[in-house]
Amino acid sequence: MTDPGGGGARPHGRWWSREAAVTAVTFVLCLFGGALTVDDRSLSPPPAAAYLIAVVSCAVLPARHRAPLATVAVTTACGMLVPPLHLLVSPLIVAPVVVAAYAFAVRADRRAASAVLPASAALLVASEVVVAYGTVSWQDASRMAAVAAFPLVAGILGHSTQNRRAYLAAMEERARRAEESRDAEARRRVAEERVRIARELHDLVAHQITLANAQATVAAHLFDVRPEQTRTSLRELVETTGDALDGLRATVGLLRQTGDAAAPAEPAPGLSRLPTLLESFRRAGLEVSVHHEGTPRPLPPGLDLTAYRIVQEALTNVTKHAGTGSARVRLAWNRDRVTITVADDGRGAADGRGAAEPPPTASTGSGASIGSTASAEFTASTGSGASAMSARPPGYGLIGMRERAAAVGGRLSAGRRPEGGFLVSAELPLPPARGADAAAAVEAPAAGGGTGDAP
Template sequence: MIDTWLRRTRRRHPHVLDALLVLATFVVTAGTTTVDRLGNHIEPNPAALSLAVVASLAILGHRRHPCVVFAITLACSLALCFVATQLNAGLVAPVIASLYFLAVRTDRSTARAATAVAAVLVTGATIINEPDASISVKIGVVAWILLPGAFGDSVRNRRAHLAAIEERAERAERTREEEARRRVADERIRIARDLHDVVAHHIALANAQAGIAVHLLDRHPAQAREMLSHLTDATGSALRELKATVGLLRRADDPQAPLEPAPGLDRLPDLIGAFERAGLPVRLTVEGEPQPLSPGVDLTAYRILQESLTNVAKHAAGTAADVTLAFSGSRVLLTVTNDRPAPAATPAVAAAGGGFGLIGMRERAAAVGGRLTADRRPGGGFLVCAELPLRTAAREEQP
């Protein structure tokens, strides 16, 4: 508790502690100069009191100039050994304080050199001034000289250790913040991909349905009305999916956050029905025994099929699409083909080289440990083939 109070006071009121230390040093040093060898109180020695004042006040500069403070206090203490009437450790109190601050604020070699110099000079001064003094008195004075250096060195080591711990904690905190920012960026990329898939899919359907409605409006108004109804359903579904996807950015405690699960292959019939209403016949084939997919793979498979059929609807209108799901062992193979050859200048062919839709599909497949290929078929048309594992890494499986 006392240590905590001292640290808090040192941080908040450093000059108060310095003033108290100066006052205590002066009292100890001046008190020694007013006592004779027999322990009787005598008249104050003006010279000794002046040296005590100078040595004590010099301690105020220990924060900026510890070496200069040590030199001043050592010179004053040596002079006191000749001026004072009583040889006592109190005469070297300013040196003791300055040696402590020197050990705390400088390196170990400087502190050891200063301690050795002070011990030799003070010992020599006591021998010259009082050759008849007992050996215990001389050893006591030298011991007080050696003590602050050792204590200050331990304090400096402890502070360095605490500073290293704080620095490691700050570095770990920065690392956690960087990891959190990276995860946020990855999540935003994932949401952006979802937005791309949703917008491209529904806009393509809406465009196709609107074009068919315009074509049928004059001659077949009933069919045009039905097609416009499908167009309303498609745009409404687009709005709902956009709301659910963008809603992922809401806070966890937001009551308006989406509660619907991410789409998967269980919604594939609805997806195919939407394309068929837009005029794109889709033939679905399932090979092997269907197996449950992990949530990440399920969403990836749905988005790949959605993007592939959207590309067929946009760039190969008037033809049919074949979708095949082949379950084998621990993997599932998805293929989407169409028979109509795309012209060389269409975006569908360009997409095979660097379109954002196919790039996004490849990245989605790679993210769950799968792979995707897309290219023109030798006999005409386009082929998208994705091989995905049934389950991704353990970290994705965790809630």
């Protein structure tokens, strides 16, 4: 059953054992108080009236948990019968009133206890004063003061117990909510970490795999007509897949480490690697032109990585879906933002990009160039390859690019152009400029092409 006082579930037998012990001790104290007299120095057996008071007042004590006010009323009434029955009013004979007062103070609010308990004490004293009117001695007055004080002290202790229980309950509730919050936070972080790991794994291998697919397609197309270029393309394919395996091996090894890595093996890619990234696409047959507008500025590492990944993913989608051999990258630098656009005029499987592809990866690419003649072959071969890719389930590339842009406070849009082809546009916020030499730090990205620079 439930203990109303403790607020928790207690075994049935334990509750009855406690109640029996409290009632028995109170009964003995009440009966002992009924045997006391003022003048007699020897202890005589308690009279029948003492038994009556003890039995009736103690019989209602087990009900103090469910009906504390009624228990106080009954025990107080029994205490008021003590003087008319010619028994000595003492703190012992009103022990049931003290127990009932404590139980009432534990369960009632402070205002109710402040009204009921002083009234009970006043009634006990008044019954003695009425019966012994005119013959009250100083000894009687001190005894009545003790009788009145005991229920009040019990009420104070009961109220303190109530406050302590409320405090413990509040602490338990706070601990429970904190644990729930920790669990929710842990689940949220696990979900975010899963997305981050998936994105990073994709970034490490998707670009190389896309280039490998393009190189294999070109090699297959040139196998009969240009054997030398086929061998060059196959060498490029071997190196590209080797880079992908190395990146995948490094990432999996990092994920299997039990502790934190001391330092990354190499810095995260940024716009300083843009020329190398574009060269890897050119070796696969995609001609990319880069246009800079405004004054380039150094970017924070996170923003620099985001800009790099957006360009990389957009060009990867051109390679996979557009069915064209050229793309245009534009970086417009303003006072408070940089706008990145990647456009193509392909007529290929652009619908596959509209659904979303996973964000590709950093790759340096290596090996000899296929040559400018591969560009035309690339356009023809990727046209059929893009159709095959479009039949595959859509990926998460556009979703990943939007997530990256939103993470740094920017925004990204993507869709078909009215004049044909596909356009990806991202606006990323820039930190305040710190000096006139800000452009020098990004001179390397500009090497990939100045304004109107077409490789």
